[in-house]
Amino acid sequence: SEMCIRDRYITLASILCWVNFSCTEDVIVKETSSLRSSSLLSAEVVTIKLEQAGTLAEKIGDKKSTVESLVLSGPFNAVDVRCLREMSYLKYLDMEDVDIVDSEETYVVNYYSYDMAVKTEKNVIGDYMFWVMPSLVSVVLPKNTEKIGNCVFRRYEYNETHLETVVIPNTVKTIGNEAFRACVNLKNITLPKELESMGRWVFRDCRSLEQLFIPNTLRKIEEGCFIDCLKLKSITIPANMVMSTGGQFNGCSNLANINIDGQYNSIANSFFQGCGLMSFIIPEGVKSIGDNAFQNTKIISVSIPNTVVSIGNKAFDNTLLTSIVIPNSVTDLGSSALSNCSVFSSVILSSSLSTLKDNLFANDGSLRGIIIPSSVTSIDYDVFLNTGLETLVLPSSVRKVVRMAGWNKLPNLTSLFWDASCDCGNDGIFFSDNCLVYISNNAAIPPSWKNVIVKGTAESISLVEGVAYNCPKDFYAKKITFKKNFSMKTGNGEAAGWETIVLPFAATTIKNSSGDILAPFDSDVAGVKNFWLRELTTGGFKDVKTIEANKPYIIAMPNNSNYDSKYNITGDITFEAQNITVKATPNELKSISGPSFSMSPVYQNLPRANQIYVINEEQEFEGAKPGSVFVRNLRDLKPFEAYITPNGVAPSSLRMIRIDGPVRTKSASDNSLKNKM
Numbered sequence: 001s002e003m004c005i006r007d008r009y010i011t012l013a014s015i016l017c018w019v020n021f022s023c024t025e026d027v028i029v030k031e032t033s034s035l036r037s038s039s040l041l042s043a044e045v046v047t048i049k050l051e052q053a054g055t056l057a058e059k060i061g062d063k064k065s066t067v068e069s070l071v072l073s074g075p076f077n078a079v080d081v082r083c084l085r086e087m088s089y090l091k092y093l094d095m096e097d098v099d100i101v102d103s104e105e106t107y108v109v110n111y112y113s114y115d116m117a118v119k120t121e122k123n124v125i126g127d128y129m130f131w132v133m134p135s136l137v138s139v140v141l142p143k144n145t146e147k148i149g150n151c152v153f154r155r156y157e158y159n160e161t162h163l164e165t166v167v168i169p170n171t172v173k174t175i176g177n178e179a180f181r182a183c184v185n186l187k188n189i190t191l192p193k194e195l196e197s198m199g200r201w202v203f204r205d206c207r208s209l210e211q212l213f214i215p216n217t218l219r220k221i222e223e224g225c226f227i228d229c230l231k232l233k234s235i236t237i238p239a240n241m242v243m244s245t246g247g248q249f250n251g252c253s254n255l256a257n258i259n260i261d262g263q264y265n266s267i268a269n270s271f272f273q274g275c276g277l278m279s280f281i282i283p284e285g286v287k288s289i290g291d292n293a294f295q296n297t298k299i300i301s302v303s304i305p306n307t308v309v310s311i312g313n314k315a316f317d318n319t320l321l322t323s324i325v326i327p328n329s330v331t332d333l334g335s336s337a338l339s340n341c342s343v344f345s346s347v348i349l350s351s352s353l354s355t356l357k358d359n360l361f362a363n364d365g366s367l368r369g370i371i372i373p374s375s376v377t378s379i380d381y382d383v384f385l386n387t388g389l390e391t392l393v394l395p396s397s398v399r400k401v402v403r404m405a406g407w408n409k410l411p412n413l414t415s416l417f418w419d420a421s422c423d424c425g426n427d428g429i430f431f432s433d434n435c436l437v438y439i440s441n442n443a444a445i446p447p448s449w450k451n452v453i454v455k456g457t458a459e460s461i462s463l464v465e466g467v468a469y470n471c472p473k474d475f476y477a478k479k480i481t482f483k484k485n486f487s488m489k490t491g492n493g494e495a496a497g498w499e500t501i502v503l504p505f506a507a508t509t510i511k512n513s514s515g516d517i518l519a520p521f522d523s524d525v526a527g528v529k530n531f532w533l534r535e536l537t538t539g540g541f542k543d544v545k546t547i548e549a550n551k552p553y554i555i556a557m558p559n560n561s562n563y564d565s566k567y568n569i570t571g572d573i574t575f576e577a578q579n580i581t582v583k584a585t586p587n588e589l590k591s592i593s594g595p596s597f598s599m600s601p602v603y604q605n606l607p608r609a610n611q612i613y614v615i616n617e618e619q620e621f622e623g624a625k626p627g628s629v630f631v632r633n634l635r636d637l638k639p640f641e642a643y644i645t646p647n648g649v650a651p652s653s654l655r656m657i658r659i660d661g662p663v664r665t666k667s668a669s670d671n672s673l674k675n676k677m
Contacts, residue, residue: 045092050074053101057083065089073097076142078105078120081129091137091162098142100124125152127176134160137185140167147174150199155182168192175202177222184208191215200224207231214238216261227251227274236261247292250274256298267293269312278320282308289315291334304330311337326350335359335380342366349373356383364388368412372398388412391472394420396441410435414470418443434469434639436461461582463504466638469603471504471585480505480582482575482640486557488617488627490532495660496625497556498532500615500642502589502601505582507547507575518569520545529569532556536594541659547575550589552601552642554615554659556627597630597644597657606637613644613657621656630657 046067048059053075060067064083069092076098084090085107106117109128118126123142127149130136134155141148148168155161163183172192177199180186184207193215200222203209207230214221214235220242226232228251235255239262247270249255255275260283267282269290274297281303282289291312294302299319304311306327313334316324323346326333330350338344339362347361347370355378361367362385369391378400384392386409394401398420415436418424423444431437431449439445439454451461453475461480463469482503490497510518512529519525520533523545534541534554541554557569591600597613606612613630614637621631630644632655637643646654 045069045071047071048073050076050080050098053077053103054079054105056080068092070094075099075101076120077101077103078107078118078126079103081107081120081126085130085132087133089135090133091135093136093138094140095142096140096167099144100126100142123147123171125149127151128154135162137162138165139163141169141172143169143171145169145172148172148176148179150176151178151181152176153180153183154178155184155205161185165189170194173197175199177201178204181205188212191218193217198222198225201227203229205229214241221248224248224250226255230254233257235259238262247271247273249277250296252276253298266290269293270295272297288312291315292317294319310334313337314339316341323347326353328352333357333360336362339363351375354378356380358382359385361385361387378402385409386411390468390470391415391417393417396421398422412468414468415472424449432467433462433464434467436471436475438473438475463640465640468605468639469504469585471582474584475582477505477577477580477582479576479578480580482507483572484575484640485572486559487570488556488559489625490556490559491625491628492560492562494625495628495658497559498554498615498627498659499556499617500552500599500601501547501555502550502552502603502640502642503547503575504549504585504603505577505580506549507577509576509578511574511576512569513571513573518573529567531558531569536592536599538593538595540595549583550586550601552592552599593647595647596649597646599642599644601642602637603639605639606643608633608636611645612637613646614641615659624656624658628659630659632656 046060046063046069048056050056050059050072051074054077064087066089067087068089070090071094100120100123102122103120106119109116109118109131118128120126123144123146125141125145125148128151130153131151153163161183162185164185164187166189168191170192173194173196175198178201180203181201182205184205186206187208187210189212191214195215195218197220198218201224204224204227207228209229210231210233212232212235214237216238218238218241225248227247230253232252232255234257236259250273252275256278258277263285264283265286266288267286267290270292271290273292273295277297277299279301280299282305284305285307286305287307288310289308289312291314293312293315295314295317297319299321302321302324304327306329308327309329310332311330311334314336315334316338317336318340321341321344324338325348328351331352333353335358337360338347339359341364343366344364345366345368351373353373353376356376358381360383362382364387367387367389369389372393372395374395374397376395377397379398380402389410390412392413394417396419399422401420401422411432413432413435415438416431417438419440424446435451437449437452439452445452452458456475458475458477461477463482465484488497512518517528518531519528521530521543532555533544535544547553558567559570585603589601591598610633613632614634616624616626616629616631616634618626620626621629644657
């Protein structure tokens with residue numbers, strides 16, 4: 001046979017090497033040089049030039065069952081496709097000089113439960129052409145290809161594909177649906193410079209795809225084009241492209257950089273849904289943000305221009321937004337647009353909104369406050385469901401509040417100002433137990449509502465322990481009560497059973513559940529049952545006779561089997577005052593200083609911390625009886641309790657402070673019940 005030497009650049013597997021050829025008339029077997037790694041290419045590259053379409057099987061002969069690397073040229077039809085698909089070991093295929101021709105012949109696609117017969121068309125990579133060739137690693141497509149059909153390289157059923165690279169000529173203008181779907185090893189691909197359209201799910205599940213350049217000629221990306229491209233990090237969307245719906249980047253968890261060139265009127269429905277985008281500046285000129293546009297993204301911040309007039313349903317649902325400004329140009333903010341944002345804490349709403357739609361802020365547990373614009377006239381279902389709102393003001397512009405309008409579950413709400421121009425009319429609304437409801441007009445009030453203050457006066461206010469409290473505005477109370485349960489055992493010659501307490505009013509009457517009047521020891525009240533009440537002074541804890549507003553105390557109800565049973569006090573105790581003005585809660589409650597530590601009251605839940613010492617309620621601590629020591633970082637602090645902090649001592653050097661230790665709380669010379677603690 002004639003020997004010849006030929007230079008050729010081999011694009012397959014991105015390897016460039018020189019090779020020697022042993023030539024025959026139709027088949028050229030390339031003998032690899034020592035520079036080619038046998039782990040990347042086979043020991044031989046088979047080159048076949050077809051003179052007539054449909055003759056591949058004849059030309060390749062018995063090498064069909066073993067060939068791993070193949071270079072083809074010449075006319076090519078469906079008969080050749082059938083032959084190609086029988087090459088089960090083929091990894092590297094170069095078809096650059098192939099001419100795909102029209103043919104009445106077909107290759108069969110067994111698509112799950114039915115068969116399809118596909119003809120070849122001139123310059124078209126037909127549907128499913130390489131579908132059943134999972135061993136392919138690298139392919140160079142014919143240089144005159146104009147179209148890539150549907151599912152050309154898509155994974156065949158459950159077979160893992162090995163495709164890493166595909167060279168697409170610039171003559172291609174169309175790529176069909178699912179053309180590269182689930183090519184999990186495809187890392188990089190260069191799209192043709194003249195590409196005009198791509199079908200749906202083209203690169204779906206291409207989990208190794210790292211980068212992709214979209215040409216300016218592309219006019220439309222169909223739905224789900226890049227779903228679950230897990231390693232895709234950045235992409236630029238060219239000008240004048242139509243943004244289709246369908247979550248193009250859903251599941252692209254590392255896609256943090258998306259650039260948009262040119263002017264767009266809208267962000268399509270679900271366009272960025274589920275991607276790794278962390279921040280985004282919506283371009284000037286965008287008028288609408290579609291439904292689910294940024295849903296389930298990692299986005300932390302977004303800038304919305306004042307050209308936007310509408311934001312769709314669930315547009316920012318389940319994101320990591322911490323704050324957002326809705327520009328005054330926005331007249332329509334969709335249902336659940338800002339729901340399920342766990343760290344969302346700040347929002348400025350458009351002054352052009354007329355309706356707050358269903359579930360707008362539902363489950364935004366970090367949202368503590370909101371200002372409703374005076375343009376709002378209607379509030380729909382569950383707008384504030386399960387938010388962290390602490391105070392809420394309904395402006396007088398509101399004329400309609402839909403039944404079950406969302407504050408049926410507002411665990412942190414401590415005050416509601418109903419200035420709305422409509423009746424409350426919602427007996428199904430439930431606030432936290434200590435929520436204060438201010439009514440500024442003659443609105444009808446459901447009978448189930450409590451702690452209602454009408455035009456500055458409350459008939460009755462009932463507060464309970466363990467629930468946050470805040471009074472944002474003075475009011476007159478004809479009656480106010482606070483209920484606390486006492487059950488701890490007190491000491492017999494030792495400290496035990498102490499608790500802390502702070503009240504927002506000066507209690508004048510104290511009763512147990514049987515109606516018995518209670519008073520601190522040494523009170524000038526006859527026929528009462530006594531308890532211990534002490535305040536912190538510069539000389540230590542001392543007995544007091546009254547409870548003042550917003551001042552912390554330690555308190556203990558006698559409860560010990562060694563006492564005469566008539567002295568024991570357990571169960572719910574009610575602290576009461578009548579016809580008083582309840583003052584607004586100070587922004588910062590005053591701490592009381594003692595000789596070695598300070599005592600601070602709280603009306604809110606306070607997380608445990610290294611610098612906070614709380615009393616050991618209900619549990620012994622290192623041998624100390626319950627209610628006898630303040631312990632560092634022991635537990636969360638509950639509303640209406642107090643904590644202490646050492647004066648001038650690093651908290652880490654002091655684990656606990658005994659109530660009967662450095663600060664005495666009893667007199668050793670008196671054997672009466674009063675001094676058993």
